[in-house]
Amino acid sequence: MAVDASMGRMPNDDDSPTGLASASADSFDLPGVNDYDSFAEVYSAENEVNLHNAYYERPATLALAGDVAGRRILDAGCGSGPLSAALRDRGAIVTGFDKSAGMLELARKRLGEDADLQVADLGRPLPYPDGAFDDVIASLVLHYFEDWTEPLSELRRVLKPGGRLIASVNHPIVGHPVVRPGADYWATYEWAEQITTASGQSYTLANWHRPLPAMIEAFISAGFRITAVSEPPPAPDTPRELLPDFLQDKPPGAAFLCFMFFVLQAD
Numbered sequence: 049m050a051v052d053a054s055m056g057r058m059p060n061d062d063d064s065p066t067g068l069a070s071a072s073a074d075s076f077d078l079p080g081v082n083d084y085d086s087f088a089e090v091y092s093a094e095n096e097v098n099l100h101n102a103y104y105e106r107p108a109t110l111a112l113a114g115d116v117a118g119r120r121i122l123d124a125g126c127g128s129g130p131l132s133a134a135l136r137d138r139g140a141i142v143t144g145f146d147k148s149a150g151m152l153e154l155a156r157k158r159l160g161e162d163a164d165l166q167v168a169d170l171g172r173p174l175p176y177p178d179g180a181f182d183d184v185i186a187s188l189v190l191h192y193f194e195d196w197t198e199p200l201s202e203l204r205r206v207l208k209p210g211g212r213l214i215a216s217v218n219h220p221i222v223g224h225p226v227v228r229p230g231a232d233y234w235a236t237y238e239w240a241e242q243i244t245t246a247s248g249q250s251y252t253l254a255n256w257h258r259p260l261p262a263m264i265e266a267f268i269s270a271g272f273r274i275t276a277v278s279e280p281p282p283a284p285d286t287p288r289e290l291l292p293d294f295l296q297d298k299p300p301g302a303a304f305l306c307f308m309f310f311v312l313q314a315d
């Protein structure tokens with residue numbers, strides 16, 4: 049998978065190679081951007097086998113979740129359901145939702161007709177009662193929001209007291225600050241990446257960068273206590289050829305920065 053982060057935009061950055069002219073919430077509200085319905089199959093196939101999801105994000109999230117047998121877990125932004133399937137294999141009772149009907153259709157194929165799945169938007173009230181879940185897992189979905197207040201409030205509401213939110217997001221140094229010297233780490237702004245899969249298909253994702261203190265502040269304001277923050281290495285069984293060049297001559301277990309993981313407790 050190749051990622052071209054040159055499409056990122058900073059506030060007051062007017063010479064965009066994409067012609068996307070502002071950093072407002074709607075800057076990337078263009079046909080095809082973040083349109084998971086239109087690239088559901090290709091995204092899902094890639095997610096199944098690639099470094100970032102299959103050998104990094106998913107194993108790290110499952111490790112943070114630990115023993116989930118018998119726990120009621122909501123998979124928020126479940127996509128085509130790979131994490132739901134892994135949690136269910138470990139004995140969890142899993143419910144999933146996603147904004148994309150196309151992704152959810154793939155999840156249903158994977159998990160079966162009787163799986164508890166529905167189309168829902170994390171930016172709106174969720175169709176679950178208060179305190180319905182022991183854990184919520186929000187893998188790689190929060191960074192699609194400029195403002196985390198409503199999503200976190202809803203995720204907090206559906207958790208029982210003492211329940212956990214396990215969230216992964218783009219690492220705050222990934223994207224602009226690394227590839228664009230001079231980018232303002234402290235701003236909250238939207239940037240886009242064009243992803244080209246090994247099979248040559250491309251799609252564009254736009255994400256909101258925010259600095260780490262803004263993430264922490266949002267979690268605390270929503271009523272969560274941070275119990276773990278993780279920047280893990282890829283899984284031990286990662287095929288060596290999938291690792292980036294700079295890790296090729298490093299010992300097994302060497303880490304790279306890509307996503308940041310949080311375990312939060314609903315107090």
Ligand SMILES: C[S@@+](CC[C@H](N)C(=O)[O-])C[C@H]1O[C@@H](n2cnc3c(N)ncnc32)[C@H](O)[C@@H]1O
Binds near residue numbers: 124128146187
């Ligand atoms: C990067 S994918 C991750 C999918 C899945 N969590 C995984 O790790 O395999 C992000 C998912 O979030 C979903 N998504 C984006 N915005 C959403 C929203 N507002 N509400 C619910 N789901 C959303 C997308 O449709 C997509 O399936």
